[in-house]
Amino acid sequence: MRNAHSNIPRLYAFSFLQMTLFPMAIITLFWKDHIGLSLTQILLLQGILSVVMVVMEYPSGYISDRIGYRVSLTLSALLGMAGWGVYTVAATFAHVMVAEILLGTSLAFISGSDSALLFETLKQEGSEQEYARHQGRMSGYSQAGEAMGALFAGLLYAYAPLVPFFLQVGVWFLVFLITRSLVEPAREIATHAGHLTEALRTARYAFVENRVLRYNIVLNSVLGLASFYPVWLIQPYMQHAGVPLTWFGPVWSGANLTVAIFSLTSHRATGFLGERSMVILFLILIGVGYAGLGLVGGLWGFLFYYLLTSMRGLRGPMMLNLTQKECPSANRAGILSLQSLCFRLLFVCTGPLVGMLADRGGVNRAFQYLLYAFLFILPPLVFLFFRNLPKGKQT
Secondary structure (H helix, E strand, C coil), X not given: CCCHXXXXXXXXXXXXXXXXXXXXXXXXXXXXXXXXXXXXXXXXXXXXXXXXXXXXXXXXXXXXXXXXXXXXXXXXXXXXXXXXXXXXXXXXXXXXXXXXXXHHHHHHHXXXXXXXXXXXXXXXXXXXXXXXXXXXXHHHHHHHHHHHHHHCHHHHHHHCXXXXXXXXHHHHHHHHHHHHCCCCCCCCCCCCCCHHHHHHHHHHHHHHXXXXXXXXXXXXXXXXXXXXXXXXXXXXXXXXXXXXXXXXXXXXXXXXXXXXXXXXXXXXXXXXXXXXXXXHHHHHHHHHHHHHHHHHCCCCHHHHHHHHHHHHXXXXXXXXXHHHHCCCHHHHHHHHHHHXXXXXXXXXXXXXXXXXXXXXXXXXXXXHHHHHHHHHHHHXXXXXXXXXXXXXXXX
C-alpha cells in the first residue's frame, strides 16, 4: 500500500489544476457577449449554482465521510469534465445552467473533502499542527493555477471564444488522473445511526452545541461573500472603465497571485498578529477595497480589488484552521461542507439582488451599497466571534 504521505504533493497538484480555470478571466464577458445574458441573469445563474451546492453540499460531505475522500474527489473530476464539456456547445441560458449545475455538483464533492483528506493525512503522521502551513500552500497553489490559466485568457478569447473551454476539459482529465492516485488514510468512522440522524447530529453540533464553531462558520461565510461578489462584478467594472480586453488575463492573474502570496504567508501573519488583529485587518481591507471600487473608480480602480483578494488569501488558511480544530474526525468533511453550505445560502439570498443593483444603478453604485452593508453587518459578527474565541486564541 502506498504511503499516505504521498497525498500531500498530490493535493498540491490537485489544488493547482482544479483552479487552472482558463475561462474565468473572461467568463462574465462570454456570458454577456457570446450568450447574451444580463448581469441580473449572471448573478441569478450563480444563485442557481449556489442552490445546487446547497442541495449537494452536505450530502457530498456525508458521502465523503462514509465512502472516502478519494471517491468524492474522483466524482468531482468526472463531473468537472462533463460541465466544461457542455460549455463547448452552449448557446442559451438553459445550456449554461446545465453546465453550471454539473460544475456546482463537482465543487460540492470537492468542498471539505480535500481539506479533510489533508488534515487526516497529517493526523495519521502525528503532524496535524502543520495543517495551517500545508493548507496555505494548497491555497497558494490553487491561486497560482488560476493565475496561470488566466494569463492569456483575453488573447485566447479574442482568437476564438471556445478555446478556453476546450482547454478546461483537458485540465479536468488531468485532475481525474491525480484523484485516482490518492491514498485513503486510516481514520475513525462514526457508528451509523441512520442518515438523517447523523446529518442532524452533525448540524446540531456545528450550530448549537459548539459556539466557537458556530460563530467561526458564520463570520467566515460573510467574509467569504465580501471577496466573492467582486469576482462576478470586476469584469464588467473594468469593461465600463475602458480597461483593454488584453489586460483582463494579466489583471485576473495578478488578483490570483495576490491570493496565493497571502495564503502562503497567512500562518506566519496569524502567528505574529494573532486571530483578533487578523480579523480587524480583514475589516480594514474590506472597507478600503469597497470604498475604492465604489467611490474612486477609473481605469486603475480595479487595483482596489487586490485588497479584497489579499484579505481572501489571509482569511482562508486561518479560518479553516480554526474550524478544523473544532471538528471531530468522523464528521470532518460534513462540517466543512456545512460551512460552505452556509456561505452558499447567503449568496443565494443576496447574489441576484446585487446583480439587479448593478444592472439598474451601475457596478460602481453596487460596490457602494455593498460597502455600507458590510460596515453594518460585520462589526457585530466580529464581536460575537471575539467573545467566543478559546482563551488561548484571544491574542
